[in-house]
Amino acid sequence: MYTNFCVNCHLLNGKGVPKTSPPLAMSDYLMNNIEESIKGLKFGISGEISVNHEVYNNVMTVQGLSNDEITDVMNYILHSWGNSHDKLITEEEVSGIEP
């Protein structure tokens, strides 16, 4: 999933591309804004966001994933590259998030 849908921008090592695609590895944004991150995967993210003290002002379009796929990819990125999160994201949680 990650390899198919996310590596183009966030790279295999999760470090992203400076000024263009923010990192997911050790991302303070991701860890502090899990619900917003899920919302971004469901509905897209655009405008200014700050990730690890760098401002990005770009667009992540909707990746066309189902709630089930978003659940899996969220659990993957929350437990990769040194990231850790104490609970698993559930499909119920993902389907409950609205724009």
Ligand code: HEC
């Ligand atoms: C076409 C490039 C692109 C693809 C593909 C993409 N993203 Fe993003 N992503 C971005 C950009 C650009 C932003 C920041 C948007 C902004 O500046 O408002 C972002 C932001 C994020 C964020 C919140 C910021 C952060 O770094 O913590 C998360 C989480 C995220 N993406 C996860 C994913 C996941 C998971 C996938 C694969 C399902 C994915 N993205 C696919 C470009 C992409």
